Amino acid sequence: MSGPAGGRATSIPLMGRDEEPTVFELSSTGRRAWSFRTTGVPEWPEDELVPAGHRRDEPVPLAEVSERDLVAHFTRLSHRQYSVDLGAYPLGSCTMKYNPKLCDDVAAMAGLANVHPAAPVATIQGWLELLVELGESLCAITGMHSATLQPPAGAAGELTGLLLMRAWHRDHGEDATRRRVIIPDSAHGTNPASVTLGGYEVTTVPSDDRGCVDVAALRERLDTDVAGIMLTNPNTLGLFEEDILEIARSVHEVGGLLYYDGANLNAILGVTRPGDMGFDIVHMNLHKTFAVPHGGGGPGAGPVAVSERLARYLPGPCPVRLADGTFGWHAPDRSIGRVHSWHGNALALARAASYIVANGGDGLQQVSEVAVLNANWLRHRLRGVYDVPFDRPNMHEVVFSATNLKKARGLRAVDVAKRLLEEGFHAPTVYFPLIVDEALMVEPTETESPETVAALADAMERIAQDSADAAHDAPRTTPVGRVDEARAARQLIPTFDARRSGGAD
């Protein structure tokens, strides 16, 4: 399987190691790239256009570069950047799959991109149809009743979900008494932060020795002051919560709601559904499961789907199919209100919609099958090389630990991560989940070929045999070497102007 044939997505970043000056250092007074349309609009003196006390004396100092220099600068910056199109990104919990190029073309369509968000309903029928169909597909995938597409990211979806939870309890006269939301100790950091911003207190429930929620400990924490529980299933260890039906029953028995964090939805498409597990609220990360590219950290999209009893609380306005076959907006009668300036990250939603249409129900199921197969293959392949704290059938990701290597030779998870960069792979997620020491969380995704996954395993095996000294110096082949993060925080230089003044302490 690790023979020469077959495509591999690995590459040491291409770029030279030369420093790139900032655009401000490339500036030269009087140089320019801009040009504007000839409009024939009459001139006015500036003092007739702007009230005197508000007029700016000097223009905003931005940069002064030619278009040629500008293009060269940002092209060179792009050459100093790793990306999915260059090679694999086995980042656990992030689902860095290949982003089909057809979705880029959909997002660039003038009929979609050049539509004003406040345009009258008669002029936006195509957009509304797209959004309604996407909402229906997401409900089919999650087993829920209806969805909002407004939340622009996963964390925004979480907070939206918690506000839906509060609206439900408020309408049942229990807003004052239900104060706690339970989250497992393996949860993403956004979960507790969202709970706090939703106005709730966090109660942590431990994991048991199988890596799943400790159901007995959960029961001890359940009472009528619990608003709900936030779970990821499969959880952040990549393990399916086998007791989910029991968990759902217990939470519902005390009147709580179940929130599903969709970060790991890529594991279960067409296999099982949060709605069938008993979840009331589900958020999805379209920039993970549905191939919206990450853009270096965003934009994403974080739709939230809910069960029928919560539909009336969804943010409005919601796109809807009307009785006459046209499309319109609908404001749910008990809506929590808007969570976005407009209708969500619409072009990201269009990308995801086209990804779902192209894959279809059958293709989406294959996505999860192969994502899970790749991750299980890696567990089998690297067992014995790295510790596997929970060595049992995993879903779309697998958590290794470098504890054995740390004990034997002082090789830490961060060293493994930095060495992998030299080997032409992005590093896995490290030191997460927090309940695993020296964690290396690996998610190959379904779009990486067997050859790529094998090459990743070979690289991780080589690294495990490295001397720690060599690893401490890694990476040496990347655009910059190991970065001094402590200095960045100690001597803060957040802008070019702060740099010129020697940094701000």
Place this chain on the structure above:
Amino acid sequence: MPSYVPHTDADIAAMLAFCGLSSIDELWETIPSALRLAGGLDIAPGLSEPDTLARFERLGAANRACGPDLVCFAGAGAYDHEIPSAIRRLANRTEFVTAYTPYQPEVAQGVLQALFEYQTLVARLTGLEVANASLYDGASACVEAVNLAVAAAGRSTVWVSRGVHPTWRETMRTFAAGTGHDLVDVDLVDGTTAWPAGGEPAALLVQYPNHLGCVEDLAAARAVADAHGAMLLVAVDPVAAGMLRSAGDFGADVAVGEGQPFGTPLSFGGPYLGLFACRLEHVRRLPGRLVGETVDADGRRAYVTTLRTREQDIRREKASSNVCTNQTLIAVTCAIQLAWLGTGGLRELARRCARGARYARDGLLALDGVEPVATAPTIREFAVRPPVDSATVVDRMLEEGFLAGVPLDESVGAGDGLLVAVTERRTRDEIDAYVAAVERVIK
């Protein structure tokens, strides 16, 4: 259908065998059988790439997009600006588009440096010392500004001008249901905010120019804030900023805004870009990511996300913001366009918008029965009150080939009106034809 899964049947069989499994079904042994979805997803089978593209072309064609057949005079936070070819090409480079959050700085210097330049440009634009690496949109930037101010002041009341975009105010109200912040609406009088006398606000939030396009008196707002020991939060129009004294110049603590005008198409409202800048003294409460300059092991200049202890993944339930994924690609796009405009171009852009708006406003106000909604000075957007309902005007103007503007939301408290924006793209001929069409439809 296209498949983005490279595995052949033989590959899958070999991998299963390696795992000691004989079928895909055995991968699901930890899922209770009652939960297994029988019969797969209720979603149609996949389509080929050309069929998929044709389907979305049809959806696009079912819209009336802005362009020569629907000339855009609508704004209200979403503007029809020119996007230069260079920006389209650079912002679509796959190294930027398909990168992850720069958690491994050694292979993410491209995105990190672009964000560092973006932060510098936003700081200069707002006249403040530090800017973050982006938030979702104008609304989320307002939400985070209020969170910062309340955390710093230890008081939970914030005065919010009705001149802040209505959807931004609604979003703030939605999230205030979680935080318990008390948002108090402050009325406009003839187009600008009339701040009350009593009370103990943690902060004042005002938009500059505001939703009606009117230039707010920031010096007065600063004085009111000082009288209450409150912060001044200013939502700026980053295009008008090319001609206006900056928020920082008037003593704002935080400046927020919508960055869409710089390189992002109308996009039916997203993805857009939340601008967020503040004084350095507030940097430890700054929401979202921040990029800082440092050095690598060899002493070479390098960039990295910094002050990470502010962020949700480290602070968890003690975090004051839950932002993780932001709008990096839109921020990089904004940085490229601001550099393309440069020092001279931004001023020229603002001037051209202001001239077009003045010309259109004079034309509309010359029509019988059209009145200004407010007399306070405007820059690049303004509101008029037509003699017929403004929603009706917008509908009738569609037949004339114009997206005439955005009807005023009643929560602004300024009555009915049509909010009109004019960008540098609008020619004199278009504006003349627009005014003539308005004259026809209000008869």
